[in-house]
Amino acid sequence: MKAVLCTHFGPPEALTLAEVAPPSPGAGDAVVRVKAVALNFFDTLIISGKYQHKPPFPFSPGAEFAGTVESVGSAVADIKPGERVIGYSGWGAAREIVAISAERLVKIPDQLDFERAAGLTVTYGTTLYALRERAALKPGESLVVLGASGGTGLATVELGKIMGARVIACASSDEKLAFVRARGADEIVNYEREDLRGALRRLGGQRGIDVVYDPVGGRYAEPALRSLGWLGRYLVIGFAAGEIPKIPLNLALLKSCDIRGVSWGTWTQREPQAQRKLMADIVNWCAQGKLSAHVQEAYPLAQVAAALNMLATRKAMGKIVLRI
Numbered sequence: 001m002k003a004v005l006c007t008h009f010g011p012p013e014a015l016t017l018a019e020v021a022p023p024s025p026g027a028g029d030a031v032v033r034v035k036a037v038a039l040n041f042f043d044t045l046i047i048s049g050k051y052q053h054k055p056p057f058p059f060s061p062g063a064e065f066a067g068t069v070e071s072v073g074s075a076v077a078d079i080k081p082g083e084r085v086i087g088y089s090g091w092g093a094a095r096e097i098v099a100i101s102a103e104r105l106v107k108i109p110d111q112l113d114f115e116r117a118a119g120l121t122v123t124y125g126t127t128l129y130a131l132r133e134r135a136a137l138k139p140g141e142s143l144v145v146l147g148a149s150g151g152t153g154l155a156t157v158e159l160g161k162i163m164g165a166r167v168i169a170c171a172s173s174d175e176k177l178a179f180v181r182a183r184g185a186d187e188i189v190n191y192e193r194e195d196l197r198g199a200l201r202r203l204g205g206q207r208g209i210d211v212v213y214d215p216v217g218g219r220y221a222e223p224a225l226r227s228l229g230w231l232g233r234y235l236v237i238g239f240a241a242g243e244i245p246k247i248p249l250n251l252a253l254l255k256s257c258d259i260r261g262v263s264w265g266t267w268t269q270r271e272p273q274a275q276r277k278l279m280a281d282i283v284n285w286c287a288q289g290k291l292s293a294h295v296q297e298a299y300p301l302a303q304v305a306a307a308l309n310m311l312a313t314r315k316a317m318g319k320i321v322l323r324i
Contacts, residue, residue: 003095004304004322005058009049012305012312015061023099027075030102032085036298037062037093037322038119040151041215041240044312046091055091061308062093062322066108066118076102084108086279088121088268094304096324103272106279109287116286116293119319123155124282124291125275126237126264130213131159132278133267134260135233139164141210144200146224147240148185149176149317152215157185158291165211168203170196170220172314179317183292196220200227208232208255221245225252225259232257240314294318 003020025031043061045051066086072079079085085105089098108117131137143160147153148169160167161184169185171177177188189199200209200223208229214221218241225234225247232255239245252259268275285291298321299307310316 001096002301004060004062004301006047006061007058009047012044012047012308015047015304015308017302017304020095022097025071025073025076025099027073028101028103029099030072030076030079030085030105031070031097031099032065032067032087032105033070033097034065034067034093034095034324035114036067036118036324037065038122038151039307039311039320039322040064040122041311042238043091044308047308053090060092060094061304062095063090064088064118064121065093065098066114067098067324069105070097072102078102079105079107084110084114084117086117086121086283088125090265094301094322103276104268106276106283108283112283112287115295115298115321115323117283118321119151119295120282120286120291120293121279123151123319124159124286124293125268125279126152126262127155127159127213128278128282129264129267129275130235130237130262131156131163131211134262135211135235137163137165137211140166142166142168142204142207144168144170144209144212144224144227145180145185146170146191146212146214146220147216148180150215150240150314151316151319152237153213154180154183154292154294154318156213157183162285162290168200168209176317183294191220195223197223197226200224204229211235213237216241217245218243219245222247222251225257228255228257230255230257234259236261292318295321297321298323
């Protein structure tokens with residue numbers, strides 16, 4: 001079978017497409033014929049050695065996928081060959097066939113196509129965990145979304161609206177903001193052209209902002225945190241800007257606001273059944289048309305470098321997918 005391999009840390013162009021032996025399932029595993037792999041910004045970090053997890057060489061990028069079950073191990077009872085599923089593997093999905101713990105798979109209905117389904121797990125899973133479990137977002141609260149046009153940002157805009165929030169989408173261009181406005185954002189802020197702190201002070205009013213969702217970090221983190229009102233919650237998602245910000249802790253003290261980490265990947269390992277229930281909600285909403293699961297572009301497996309460079313240069317609006 002074909003697999004994208006990272007044999008040493010480097011840029012996307014250093015990846016190779018190779019023939020490798022197909023996997024066999026363990027007792028609790030399922031073997032899945034992969035139809036689509038969704039890529040994420042952290043895939044660019046994993047292959048360059050800049051991510052907190054460093055898989056042993058050679059490994060494949062790709063943390064989430066959709067496909068059809070080919071076989072299952074002897075201890076698997078709730079997943080059957082022929083079923084359509086999505087899964088989260090952390091890495092290793094950019095290949096034609098994967099073997100994975102059946103606990104990490106979620107069934108999908110026939111009306112949900114593989115390319116859209118492939119991108120549901122990381123972005124929507126992270127976001128629903130963040131908003132529901134970590135922020136306890138309530139209807140009527142204000143939700144600021146940084147990097148709102150990316151895969152995770154778009155998921156936050158859509159899920160925030162489902163949960164009844166007033167969504168303030170922030171991005172770096174008018175094109176990106178028009179994209180998220182069309183998908184439900186109530187307010188928009190171009191933080192390359194407008195002072196972020198001033199804009200959020202205006203939009204938050206006397207109450208201030210209730211929740212900030214930040215997958216960007218860098219220079220936007222502190223002004224976003226300063227915009228929080230009393231008992232506000234600042235969600236640390238990631239650092240797409242490349243810089244981990246240093247936050248003055250007196251800001252949290254003055255407003256009794258919280259800085260809350262969102263380690264969704266670790267939560268899925270600690271609470272696999274809770275994760276499956278969370279993903280069942282997401283799959284149902286997507287099948288009902290409440291979530292777009294927007295795919296900007298699907299690339300063939302051999303063009304993985306071009307696909308990853310779309311993420312590295314922050315040009316993606318929605319998901320970037322590899323079509324197997």
